[in-house]
Amino acid sequence: MTSPTPHQDQTNPRARELGLAVGTLPPGPLNAVTDVPGVRVGHTTVRRPPDVHSGVTAVVPGEVSPYAPLPAGVFRGNGYGKLIGSTQIEELGQIETPVLLTSTLSAFRAADALVGWMLERPECRRTLSLNPVVGECNDGRLSDIRSRPVGEAEVRAALDGARGGPVAEGCVGGGTGLGALGFKAGMGTASRRFALEGRTVTVGALVQANFGGVLRVRGTPVTPADVGVRDGDGSGDGSGDAEIGSCVVVIATDAPLDARQLGRVARRAVFALARTGAGYGHGSGDYGLALATRRATGSPAADSSLDPLFEAVLDSTEEAVLNSLLAATTTTGVHGRTLHALPAGPLLARLGS
Template sequence: MQEPRRCRELGIVVGAMPTGPLNAVTDVPGVRVGHTTLVEGDSIRSGVTAVVPDQLTDRRSLPAGLFVGNGHGKMVGATQVTELGEIETPVVLTATLSTFRAADALLTYMLAQPGRETAGSLNPVVAETNDGYLSDIRARPVRAEHVLAALSEASGGLPAEGAVGAGTGTAALGFKAGIGTSSRRAATSCGTVTVGVLVQANFSGVLQVLGVPVRPEQVGVPTLARPGRPEHPGNSCVIVVATDGRLDARQLGRVARRAVFAMARVGSDFAGGSGDYALAFSTADTQTPTAPESDLEPVFAAVLEAVEEALLNSLFMARTTAGVEGRVKYAVPHDRMRDLLRAHRVELRA
């Protein structure tokens, strides 16, 4: 069985902008990520992923913007983010039918935080994709302790990617996918800005790697997960963008829009049954001046590159996974994919 490898370990370099030290969302200072992975018997392949900004320890909210590419999904708290331009809690990702249990658990976590003893209202932000092809989604296996573990154990190192946390049972573009992350550093008039991205990939289309279509049959992957059973189309993608740039809610909405646009770079077909959500937030001190509009161009470029690479990492770091009713999603075969890229004269970095 092949070992998971990130894009750059495979010689695949997306764009020209520099990454942060970890090439991850945790390159944004104060941002931590935690996972709870649920693999139980032959039927449960699910979990929780939490993106935790430490800045919420001392501040009631962070500026945020939301863009919905297609709304066939669930994001608890979305209307208040749109209305007020802020998030009050970490961002939790999970499976579709576990969304509401996760939101309740996130409230439990927040109400226990210092300074929240008298809070009478909080807006938990929880998003989902549907892992029901590989997992018994009706079992709703995510419980409060799983969400609390992901939140409390979140760390600032390189997050695990692939079939972990909320990506345990997801698939994208005909292959097994999951969680992916990446970052970029953008030079602006206000100094260097870090943009970090984390994705939960579970959508349909034809995989494109550096502009080359990679269909399952081209790399020796069965197009039927089980004889006589049609391939599940995959649905939805959640993208979380963090930055230490001083952007306001309107500007962050523009950033979030570019994050969804970047899905096209890896081959998304933006199916009507998909829920494609991007949430962008800033950890910068709100007492400092807001970035001028001219600074958004390099930030936009950073987001496009980071989302593209994060989505590819979500695929290349995933392992072939069998789940409920014997269904299987196969990982992208690295060597065959690289051979296909070379055949299209794509230069792979050493």
């Protein structure tokens, strides 16, 4: 079954609804990356149980194109990954396509599909060079990754279905077959608003969570055994698959930043994963990608004023990871492997809440 899922009625409580808000800065109205003006998100979910649990997520920041690029920065925490298009972002400090997040072995099909979608747009009718941006995580624990189930149709559905509003989380799109920190995970999002040089700006984070380590919530370690479930290896200690993972964090903001400053923002996104217990293992691809939806029209914000921005990135990324875990549902995939959801009630009991 393949389904475009740009929105969902959230059935599981999010971190904030459980009293687990991170930090003191307020969120935007949706507590999502789509709180940043102009940002749209679309998911296509591909499920053919029990063997296939995969998909693709599109982040579309306005009418971005090679002729109207947006400032961007990228940071590599651990580079065991395939962030297609990252070198040109590093070189030029610009992004010229939407961002796709999908499964590792589908990333190359997704990049080709993104190129085709862009070339059909009127603003690209004379385009002779294009830098598609595609991030990936390995969903091979739960999905038949070698079947490469995400192709052109799925990518186009995610791009064409991208819109503002609430963002589906958990087992959707590029997060369908993922697990993190011993639990079923997937896509998660959060946002923050704050004052920067006299104006209110927004930061939004979208995470594709699939990394190893031991979950920490408010500094407290939480293993599957602590909340009465078994992890995917049956060990119950949360250490399984520490070397198999990745996390791609997309940060969007309407703050007036240049590419160099967005590189600093991307670093904070990767740093924030440590708060959640990330192991940054040998086999993990941990990337931060930051983009600004406002093109430079004058001087960027002063570096000395960026501390609230950095705080917003750290807090929204951490909360987005928690949301990716809390929204996910227990999934049994290929070869009978199961990843269990993080149960809210036992989690609160573990924290003494």
